[in-house]
Amino acid sequence: MNARMASEDKTNSTPKRTPALLGRLTLLAVLVGVISTLSYSMSMPTMIRQGHPDFGAWWDLNQFYFMEGAAMALGLLVGIRIGRGFVSDTAARACGANVALVLAIIVLIPLMHLCGDAARIAWGSRVIVTQGVTIGHMHLAGKPLDKVLMTGVYFFKTAGFAALSGLALFAVAAVAFIGTGKSSEEQTAAA
């Protein structure tokens, strides 16, 4: 069945093209995510503070939230895009993605804390590692590569939970529009 779905995707590649907005937002989330994750794990604010004390202090306070927000946004966008790929109805795909995007913006902050908390649960453990402990642990122990790896794992765990949420948001949004538009097959035939 997967092969059949994949072949359908290939034949309908033109109508299933990712909209520019979703693509740009994904790129932005990746960019912010990479910068903030590297900055957080490599203690960049200390270096920034030498040249720009005020900005360095502000970045030190907020870089974690930028990283968490970027992971959340990336996950939600990936989830919406994956869900979009499995719907052939044009209205459900286009309007569903737009509505899901609006819903994602609304729930971004509350979900960011929820998914962040879930991602901080250690493997096989019953203890949630708090942000403070994570910062302390990363700054006190480990080589630079270890710190990047640990922060990267946290980033991807948050993004993973967010991707599931994105899929769910798209499912809720798309369901209202199912049956109201043409299918990809009909669009291809018309073209």
Next chain:
Amino acid sequence: MLTLRLLVLFIHVTAVIVALGGSLFSTFALTPILAEELDAPSRLKVARRVIRRLGAIVLTALAVLVFTGILNVMFLGSVSTVLIVKLVLVAVVIVLALYQYGSLGAQVWRLSERGPDPAIAALQARFRRVGITVGTLVLIIVYLSLGLTRGGGAIILAALR
């Protein structure tokens, strides 16, 4: 008695019942009875409405499952291999349900607008197959959930090996 954890768990279990029960009822009760009792045009008329309404119910229930599921992970306070397998299966189920209702269901809905069509039967058969797959996967997820909360993840993994 009434705690947030219990309330979230109640909504989670209710969402499973709604998603799984709806799919099973449609696949094993409604569709065979429609085929036996109604003529082709009337059957199609009922089936296309059922697909749309059931799609809304099942996909919304799956979305509720995801959000209450993340909250349950918080309450559980533990991440294990079983949980990761379960989360991956949940993603697969949502994708399959989207394909079932957003692609196959929408095609049946559109084709049946003009009355009976020879292409509809094949689409409906595929729709039913995907529905059975989704139902089976949800049952596996339920089993894994029971293992997580009642049996311990290691027991299930040992049984799988």
